Amino acid sequence: MKQVFKRPDSLKDVPFRFCPGCSHGTLHRMVAQAIDELGVREKTIGIAPVGCAVFAYDYFNFDVLEVAHGRPPAACTGMKRAMPDRLIFSYQGDGDLAAIGMSEIIHAANRGENFTVIFVNNATYGMTGGQMAPTTLVGQKTTTTPKGRAVHGEGYPIRVSEMLATLETPYYIERTAMDCAKNVIKTRNAIKKAFTYQMDGRGFTFVEVLSICPVNWGMTPLEAMDWCGGPMKEYFPVGVFKDEGKRVV
Amino acid sequence: MPKKVAMTGNVAVANAMRQINPDVCAAYPITPSTEIVQQFSNFVADGIVDTVLVTVESEHSAMSACIGACAAGGRVMNATSANGLALMWEMLYIASGNRLPIILSCVNRALSAPINIHGDHSDSMGARDSGWIQLYAENAQEAYDNTIMAPRIGEHFDVRLPVMSCMDGFIISHSIENIELLDDKQVKDFIGPYKSNVPTLLDINNPVTMGALHLQDYYIESKRQQHEAMKKAKKVVIDVGKEYGKFSGRTYGLFEEYKLKDADIALVVLNSAAGTAKVVVDELRKQGIKAGLLKPRLFRPFPYLEVANALKNCTAVCVMDRADSFGGAGGPLFTEVRSALYDLPARPLMINKIYGLGGRDLGLEDVRKVYRELVKLAESGKAAKLYEYITVRD
Numbered sequence: 001m002k003q004v005f006k007r008p009d010s011l012k013d014v015p016f017r018f019c020p021g022c023s024h025g026t027l028h029r030m031v032a033q034a035i036d037e038l039g040v041r042e043k044t045i046g047i048a049p050v051g052c053a054v055f056a057y058d059y060f061n062f063d064v065l066e067v068a069h070g071r072p073p074a075a076c077t078g079m080k081r082a083m084p085d086r087l088i089f090s091y092q093g094d095g096d097l098a099a100i101g102m103s104e105i106i107h108a109a110n111r112g113e114n115f116t117v118i119f120v121n122n123a124t125y126g127m128t129g130g131q132m133a134p135t136t137l138v139g140q141k142t143t144t145t146p147k148g149r150a151v152h153g154e155g156y157p158i159r160v161s162e163m164l165a166t167l168e169t170p171y172y173i174e175r176t177a178m179d180c181a182k183n184v185i186k187t188r189n190a191i192k193k194a195f196t197y198q199m200d201g202r203g204f205t206f207v208e209v210l211s212i213c214p215v216n217w218g219m220t221p222l223e224a225m226d227w228c229g230g231p232m233k234e235y236f237p238v239g240v241f242k243d244e245g246k247r248v249v
Numbered sequence: 250m251p252k253k254v255a256m257t258g259n260v261a262v263a264n265a266m267r268q269i270n271p272d273v274c275a276a277y278p279i280t281p282s283t284e285i286v287q288q289f290s291n292f293v294a295d296g297i298v299d300t301v302l303v304t305v306e307s308e309h310s311a312m313s314a315c316i317g318a319c320a321a322g323g324r325v326m327n328a329t330s331a332n333g334l335a336l337m338w339e340m341l342y343i344a345s346g347n348r349l350p351i352i353l354s355c356v357n358r359a360l361s362a363p364i365n366i367h368g369d370h371s372d373s374m375g376a377r378d379s380g381w382i383q384l385y386a387e388n389a390q391e392a393y394d395n396t397i398m399a400p401r402i403g404e405h406f407d408v409r410l411p412v413m414s415c416m417d418g419f420i421i422s423h424s425i426e427n428i429e430l431l432d433d434k435q436v437k438d439f440i441g442p443y444k445s446n447v448p449t450l451l452d453i454n455n456p457v458t459m460g461a462l463h464l465q466d467y468y469i470e471s472k473r474q475q476h477e478a479m480k481k482a483k484k485v486v487i488d489v490g491k492e493y494g495k496f497s498g499r500t501y502g503l504f505e506e507y508k509l510k511d512a513d514i515a516l517v518v519l520n521s522a523a524g525t526a527k528v529v530v531d532e533l534r535k536q537g538i539k540a541g542l543l544k545p546r547l548f549r550p551f552p553y554l555e556v557a558n559a560l561k562n563c564t565a566v567c568v569m570d571r572a573d574s575f576g577g578a579g580g581p582l583f584t585e586v587r588s589a590l591y592d593l594p595a596r597p598l599m600i601n602k603i604y605g606l607g608g609r610d611l612g613l614e615d616v617r618k619v620y621r622e623l624v625k626l627a628e629s630g631k632a633a634k635l636y637e638y639i640t641v642r643d
Contacts (some may be wrong), residue, residue, distance in 0.1 A: 068361060069307075128283045145285060145304075153303075
């Protein structure tokens with residue numbers, strides 16, 4: 001019988017231990033599929049964040065470096081400059097990338113460093129128990145904003161893709177969502193495109209992925225997917241914010 | 250009336266913060282201290298406290314916001330652990346250098362790499378030279394009590410230094426214990442309103458600049474003042490601990506001596522491990538072995554004269570460190586205690602054990618082994634090893 005589905009080589013044969021309904025497992029698989037399809041597993045190095053995806057090295061079947069909270073873009077910069085022929089990517093959440101590591105990501109993007117960032121935006125700090133993130137929606141209840149995020153004092157959610165797209169140097173910036181199967185495939189394609197650009201030496205590539213966190217949102221996985229596809233997408237529209245590869249010269 | 254309640258170490262500290270009702274709390278979550286500010290943010294949201302809670306984007310910014318708020322004249326509190334404290338490093342020195350009595354709950358956790366979330370003292374031990382007063386707690390009750398005493402110590406006009414109040418991550422922060430909560434009014438009366446003996450920023454009658462450039466001309470004088478303030482802190486810690494005892498029934502000093510007065514052999518150990526060691530001391534005493542324990546409470550300033558006096562009659566002493574000082578002459582507590590004993594006319598024999606890093610459990614049998622080694626050391630006069638790891642795979 002013809003085999004039509006298998007575990008990607010880039011994933012280890014271990015079960016995911018994320019909370020029920022969490023997007024991380026599916027997204028890890030999409031990253032692994034993209035690497036398999038490009039045939040670059042032996043050349044890939046990932047950078048694991050601090051946050052729920054801290055265990056990325058337990059699942060990815062290639063080398064992974066764990067660095068301090070928020071510093072993956074700086075670590076990627078050093079690694080890519082030392083080994084320009086490798087596929088190097090960071091996998092970061094909104095606490096890691098948009099809070100503690102905001103300066104690192106902006107400057108790495110601005111220098112046009114030739115690596116890929118996968119930015120998992122689930123509008124909360126998942127690992128520490130559902131505190132307000134910079135991407136938490138206005139009015140969204142979290143453990144540090146029990147009455148909902150207030151604009152006065154806590155500001156508006158930061159649209160990182162749009163902000164990075166104002167820079168001249170980034171090569172490719174796209175936001176996708178994990179709210180339905182079709183968009184999961186779109187996410188994989190965006191990651192594959194980013195990796196392809198990187199292997200071609202084009203420069204900084206960034207894929208923001210709207211993800212669900214049913215446990216900390218206090219929703220069932222289905223409700224969470226609806227919320228991701230509804231209010232989250234309304235505030236964080238999906239789409240391509242920058243794609244220099246498509247620019248007509 | 251004080252009441253007995255069951256709560257985790259973190260919730261106990263959050264309740265101490267509620268009773269202190271600081272002006273500003275700026276924080277960024279990190280395991281295992283997260284629950285303190287999370288619980289406290291409920292108090293803020295429910296209007297139980299008047300505190301302005303700032304959910305900043307990193308620990309570096311958290312301590313920076315605390316510095317700003319304290320310089321502006323506020324009573325300021327914060328909580329963190331491990332790499333969070335490490336990221337604050339730069340600001341820790343600026344807080345103490347500007348003589349800002351900020352209160353920080355440090356829920357002790359191992360530093361990366363490899364990444365680990367469990368309790369050891371590598372975080373606060375790394376900050377021991379940052380000019381902060383450091384208090385350590387064996388259990389949730391002590392962590393609660395230390396938090397309430399911290400403003401009185403740090404804000405004292407002879408001191409004016411920030412205070413770090415430490416407890417063991419998970420072992421204490423996440424374990425539920427019965428503790429005694431004071432009345433809100435008792436705490437309010439004890440700590441009093443925030444006062445400053447120096448002008449704060451935006452006092453238009455007394456304009457000041459803080460942290461201005463000091464080069465070869467004045468920098469060393471500024472550090473000398475910190476040095477003197479730190480020395481004076483010891484007496485303040487004793488006085489505040491006595492005053493606290495008068496209404497709470499729990500008097501605190503520089504360290505706890507457990508069956509130490511007539512002890513031949515003794516352990517020196519910080520925080521929760523002291524609780525384990527006390528059980529073993531009781532066992533040994535029943536067997537007729539004169540074992541004792543010294544549990545430091547104040548680590549900065551280190552009360553070296555008093556520690557030397559307390560240990561002077563021991564034949565053999567083991568200092569247990571839950572942090573290493575890689576390449577040093579022993580762990581950070583060991584080098585401190587050993588140095589304190591140097592001026593004694595007859596010094597105890599000393600050994601050092603590094604234990605429990607990254608939350609590795611320290612069991613009763615581990616402690617028994619150490620005491621057995623001390624018995625041998627006292628008899629033979631010769632240490633097999635001065636400085637070694639225990640609770641470790643060989």
